[in-house]
Amino acid sequence: MTAAAPLLLATAALLVLAAALFLARGRLVAVTVRGYSMSPTLMPGDRLLLLRGRRRVATGRVAVVVAPHPEHGWHTVTGPAPDLRDAWYVKRIVAVAGEPVPRWAGRCPGTHVPPGMLVLLGEQPGSRDSKQLGYCPEDKLVGTVLFRLRAAAAQHT
Template identity: 50%
Template structure:
């Protein structure tokens, strides 16, 4: 088999695996300013274990879905949001999230935006961990 054919086959496998593990997401809104700005493009690693303090991309609340009682902003089910993990299962809930249990239950996270105005666990409550698309590895293109 010629070297070029082997290289081409290997390249196809690498691209296929990368597409399954990596995603590119564009930041919309200002909830993560100053760390991230609207228009920033982020490289996201799917399936990586989440740690407190990491920035994650998670599935937004869609119409008819509720994580917490009360009115919620309408967001298309296909949208993604970018937030920072503030607490993991078994950890204390941050004081800026009143009305939640004192400890984060299994299978859930507390996420917060870095900006002054952010729809996050203060509004949504505990976020199901299975809503996380992945962990932000780096900013690919920055608007700042």
């Protein structure tokens, strides 16, 4: 191996990393949890890494969606822009298109989730979610959580 080989490998690794960061730019977003609707899994101050888009939509995943209209739910929301992080909700996906509608989801008519819809649930009983708001259209999905970047200081024991 020549003396230039390690330099070449390091340069190649940097190029691959730069390309990956370029491709991920705009698709990965760090968000901070506010509120207790997803506790004890997520606490206020937790930092999450979010993958924008609908690629990883599946039952059991934690999702970030555009906040619903206070009275009429998600169907009347025409905004806000997806980068207004104060207007996002963090909830768990409990059913996707074609799956049975959970019994507790009284505002979700039918026996199976319609195409393009999600049933969402917070982990606290008082959480505003599909129990009160009905189906969430997939086009209100900002993205899904990949993992927690950082737990809130002194919150988790």
